[in-house]
Amino acid sequence: MALTSLQWIVRLLMVLIIFEGVFVMFYYTPNTHSSRDGMTDTLQQLHCAKLRRKFSIIKPAKSIELKSFTQDLSDFMSCPYKSNKTERELNRVRLQFCCNATESFIITKRNTAVNQTIPYETSTTKTYKMTAALHSMLPEDIPWSGRRLGRCAVVGSGGILKNSSCGREIDSADFVIRFNLAAVNDSDVGMKTDLITVNPSQIRFKNLGTNPNPLLEKVSVYGNASLIMPAFAYTFCTSQSITTLKVLQPIRPQQPVVFFSPSYLRTLDRFWKGRGLREVRLSTGFMLISTALELCEHVHVYGFWPFGSDLQERPVPYHYYDQGTPSRHMHKMPEEFVRLLQLHSQGALTLHLQPCSSHHDTMNTEYL
Ligand SMILES: *[C@@H]1O[C@H](CO)[C@@H](O)[C@H](O)[C@H]1NC(C)=O
Ligand SMILES: *[C@@H]1O[C@H](CO)[C@@H](O)[C@H](O)[C@H]1NC(C)=O
Ligand SMILES: *[C@@H]1O[C@H](CO)[C@@H](O)[C@H](O)[C@H]1NC(C)=O
Ligand SMILES: *[C@@H]1O[C@H](CO)[C@@H](O)[C@H](O)[C@H]1NC(C)=O
Ligand SMILES: *[C@@H]1O[C@H](CO)[C@@H](O)[C@H](O)[C@H]1NC(C)=O
Ligand SMILES: *[C@@H]1O[C@H](CO)[C@@H](O)[C@H](O)[C@H]1NC(C)=O
Numbered sequence: 001m002a003l004t005s006l007q008w009i010v011r012l013l014m015v016l017i018i019f020e021g022v023f024v025m026f027y028y029t030p031n032t033h034s035s036r037d038g039m040t041d042t043l044q045q046l047h048c049a050k051l052r053r054k055f056s057i058i059k060p061a062k063s064i065e066l067k068s069f070t071q072d073l074s075d076f077m078s079c080p081y082k083s084n085k086t087e088r089e090l091n092r093v094r095l096q097f098c099c100n101a102t103e104s105f106i107i108t109k110r111n112t113a114v115n116q117t118i119p120y121e122t123s124t125t126k127t128y129k130m131t132a133a134l135h136s137m138l139p140e141d142i143p144w145s146g147r148r149l150g151r152c153a154v155v156g157s158g159g160i161l162k163n164s165s166c167g168r169e170i171d172s173a174d175f176v177i178r179f180n181l182a183a184v185n186d187s188d189v190g191m192k193t194d195l196i197t198v199n200p201s202q203i204r205f206k207n208l209g210t211n212p213n214p215l216l217e218k219v220s221v222y223g224n225a226s227l228i229m230p231a232f233a234y235t236f237c238t239s240q241s242i243t244t245l246k247v248l249q250p251i252r253p254q255q256p257v258v259f260f261s262p263s264y265l266r267t268l269d270r271f272w273k274g275r276g277l278r279e280v281r282l283s284t285g286f287m288l289i290s291t292a293l294e295l296c297e298h299v300h301v302y303g304f305w306p307f308g309s310d311l312q313e314r315p316v317p318y319h320y321y322d323q324g325t326p327s328r329h330m331h332k333m334p335e336e337f338v339r340l341l342q343l344h345s346q347g348a349l350t351l352h353l354q355p356c357s358s359h360h361d362t363m364n365t366e367y368l
Contacts (some may be wrong), residue, residue, distance in 0.1 A: 048080070051076040052079070073341075087347050091294075101291045102142065114130055119262060134245075152177065152300065154288060155178045159305070159318055169352075173300065181219070195225060197288070200229065241259060289304075301352065305353060
């Protein structure tokens with residue numbers, strides 16, 4: 001039976017509508033931002049989750065070849081950071097239990113008695129007997145342990161900070177830890193300093209007792225920051241550290257000189273050795289990151305990068321403030337770095353490896 005003209009028109013219209021619908025879908029889908037971004041987001045989330053798993057179980061190795069994971073690490077560092085409160089609290093409790101920075105991070109009147117024998121950190125036989133004179137100059141208690149510190153920035157000296165524009169972000173932290181009297185400036189590393197390590201070899205001035213000016217000049221850059229010295233790491237550190245304390249205490253009381261507790265550092269060393277780190281002695285940087293994990297709510301780590309090139313494979317200097325080259329005999333930095341990467345992936349601390357100003361651009365990197 002022949003179709004009526006009305007039926008023909010209806011059929012034609014239906015075909016047209018269907019065709020048009022397909023055509024419209026075909027034509028517009030690639031340009032529909034919501035669905036395209038949705039797909040990209042999903043792929044990106046999967047990629048990030050995969051990388052997060054990979055790096056959270058990564059094992060510290062004797063040495064690591066940066067090239068083999070540059071791309072994955074670069075992708076992962078562009079993924080949104082996921083903090084994990086459970087992980088943060090677990091690390092805090094473990095560290096409190098083993099080492100208790102709250103009680104014994106530095107030597108104080110409260111945790112050390114006159115005539116007490118202090119074992120040297122790196123020696124099993126050498127000890128120091130606390131004198132009444134030195135005891136009288138010690139702080140009453142650990143200044144930062146009364147309250148939980150908020151957001152802490154631990155700023156290493158890695159050349160990766162050069163041109164990073166991270167100064168403002170670092171200065172906005174509640175508590176800033178630096179190392180070895182490293183240079184400070186507004187743009188890349190910030191100025192705020194609450195605690196800074198001083199190596200006795202950095203203040204080997206002649207006649208320090210009678211002419212404190214070169215020392216004053218060197219330390220006043222850091223405002224009221226506490227200066228922390230490894231007075232009982234090696235025997236040669238002790239007299240220089242005590243002299244520094246004696247000289248500065250009367251003339252710069254707002255800038256305390258404090259000494260690492262060698263037994264705290266020893267227990268910390270044992271703690272990480274029990275967790276797979278095999279190096280001879282942990283770096284001071286890694287030790288203070290551990291202290292921060294116990295004392296701070298959130299730990300942000302900058303300038304820890306033990307490689308000669310960055311994630312974009314551009315060369316980076318070893319330090320941001322000089323042309324020095326790595327001394328590889330002592331610290332197997334990559335081993336510590338792998339551990340930091342693991343803590344970052346687990347949401348226990350935030351590792352910053354990219355320039356701060358371009359952070360938001362890289363957050364949206366696509367993975368197609
Ligand atoms: C946070 O860490 C805990 C302890 O490792 C883990 O069980 C939990 O799944 C983590 N949470 C998220 C959202 O990853
Ligand atoms: C750590 O030291 C503080 C201060 O002495 C003490 O109150 C606390 O109980 C200690 N914590 C642990 C886990 O030993
Ligand atoms: C420390 O030892 C010296 C000499 O042995 C002694 O005279 C002094 O009373 C001791 N001080 C304390 C507080 O024990
Ligand atoms: C930092 O920036 C300066 C000036 O733009 C440039 O000459 C220098 O090579 C950069 N250094 C690094 C390590 O990126
Ligand atoms: C440093 O300490 C001095 C003396 O206690 C105080 O007047 C000054 O405000 C402090 N400066 C900062 C930046 O906290
Ligand atoms: C800040 O310090 C970095 C590293 O020392 C240096 O490259 C940069 O030029 C400095 N910037 C300013 C403004 O001093």
